[in-house]
Amino acid sequence: MFKRHLSKLNQTMGFQRTHSNKQKGQHIPKATNDEDGAPHDPSTNESSDASYNSWMVDYPSALGSFDRMMKAAKGKKLAVFLDYDGTLSQIVDDPDRAFMTVEMRAAVREVSKYFPTSIISGRSREKVKDFVELSSVYYAGSHGMDIIAPPRPVKSSDGKYHIVPVDKKENEVIFQPAKKFLPAIQEIFTALEEKIRKIEGARVEDNRFCISVHFRQVREEDYGILEEKVKSVVEKYSGFRLSEGKKVMEIRPSIEWDKGHALEYLLDTLGFSSANDVIPLYIGDDRTDEDAFKVIQRRGQGYPIIVSSVPKDTNASYSLRDPSEVLTFLLRLARWRKSSPSSSRSVSQIWGIGNLN
Numbered sequence: 001m002f003k004r005h006l007s008k009l010n011q012t013m014g015f016q017r018t019h020s021n022k023q024k025g026q027h028i029p030k031a032t033n034d035e036d037g038a039p040h041d042p043s044t045n046e047s048s049d050a051s052y053n054s055w056m057v058d059y060p061s062a063l064g065s066f067d068r069m070m071k072a073a074k075g076k077k078l079a080v081f082l083d084y085d086g087t088l089s090q091i092v093d094d095p096d097r098a099f100m101t102v103e104m105r106a107a108v109r110e111v112s113k114y115f116p117t118s119i120i121s122g123r124s125r126e127k128v129k130d131f132v133e134l135s136s137v138y139y140a141g142s143h144g145m146d147i148i149a150p151p152r153p154v155k156s157s158d159g160k161y162h163i164v165p166v167d168k169k170e171n172e173v174i175f176q177p178a179k180k181f182l183p184a185i186q187e188i189f190t191a192l193e194e195k196i197r198k199i200e201g202a203r204v205e206d207n208r209f210c211i212s213v214h215f216r217q218v219r220e221e222d223y224g225i226l227e228e229k230v231k232s233v234v235e236k237y238s239g240f241r242l243s244e245g246k247k248v249m250e251i252r253p254s255i256e257w258d259k260g261h262a263l264e265y266l267l268d269t270l271g272f273s274s275a276n277d278v279i280p281l282y283i284g285d286d287r288t289d290e291d292a293f294k295v296i297q298r299r300g301q302g303y304p305i306i307v308s309s310v311p312k313d314t315n316a317s318y319s320l321r322d323p324s325e326v327l328t329f330l331l332r333l334a335r336w337r338k339s340s341p342s343s344s345r346s347v348s349q350i351w352g353i354g355n356l357n
């Protein structure tokens with residue numbers, strides 16, 4: 001399965017977009033042309049434009065469809081869910097330097113003034129919070145296996161939610177369905193670090209309830225051995241599975257919990273799991289975001305938006321090309337809400353939830 005990635009990785013031509021944003025005195029690295037390895041070949045611009053345009057017939061631009069989408073959302077409550085890497089930040093070679101721009105942060109802050117806003121990432125919750133630096137949004141890390149949410153009564157049909165108050169005032173609750181796997185995850189992390197140490201460019205990232213093995217900077221001829229080594233470690237642990245993202249292998253507990261469940265959980269804790277006037281809007285770029293898209297499709301109401309500059313199979317209904325279009329979309333969303341008649345009401349007044357600001 002990962003061989004497919006490899007051949008695509010081989011084709012990648014190193015196309016880079018320039019990016020001049022700086023924050024905290026740090027240079028934001030140039031974005032990598034990613035999109036699951038789709039190569040940028042200037043000589044094929046015309047045909048790739050044509051195939052993208054024909055793909056967009058099925059997945060129209062959320063910018064082009066904005067007025068129609070908002071017209072349909074009128075009188076309903078929008079809840080915003082955002083992925084981090086590749087959505088709020090550009091895909092870059094070094095995972096530790098995937099900073100979001102100052103403009104993007106301001107846009108997310110603005111959106112969170114009017115809509116309950118959650119960020120659901122594969123990263124550890126702490127790491128994504130460090131990148132985003134906003135206290136006005138909810139965070140779900142480890143692909144939804146680590147959630148901080150408001151202390152609303154959770155309406156669960158199977159009663160499996162485990163809620164632990166984060167602070168004495170119970171301002172927030174933390175939900176960690178994979179907690180019992182932590183010791184094994186730590187063992188796997190240590191074993192992987194040791195095993196892949198000699199493979200140039202490979203790196204292991206501790207995402208708390210899951211682990212990423214990055215191969216974006218691994219030489220083509222080393223990929224096979226890396227894959228073998230990763231599999232040899234994971235095989236020793238029952239109850240874990242290996243999945244794939246953008247130039248990354250992800251190891252996580254095989255519990256029935258993903259970004260789709262996280263979305264449902266967050267809607268639940270906001271008290272709107274079954275409300276038919278609630279419209280979840282989810283923007284994401286990677287395979288794990290598809291689980292959230294599916295949930296929205298199943299609910300029959302909402303806006304699943306894929307971020308991609310190449311045609312791909314998706315359960316989304318709309319598309320945005322890249323994080324810069326995500327930025328434009330978020331700004332427009334906040335502006336739309338600000339100019340609507342009830343704009344003087346804050347998110348807490350509209351939703352009846354505690355204000356995070």
Ligand SMILES: O=P(O)(O)OC[C@H]1O[C@H](O[C@H]2O[C@H](CO)[C@@H](O)[C@H](O)[C@H]2O)[C@H](O)[C@@H](O)[C@@H]1O
Nearest residue numbers: 084085091092093095098121122212246247248
């Ligand atoms: O759910 P997400 O927030 O999208 O997280 C998914 C993975 O994102 C990160 O890796 C990806 O972005 C890196 C920085 O741009 C890039 O170098 C890497 O190749 C991508 O796969 C993160 O580092 C992973 O741990 C997440 O699982």
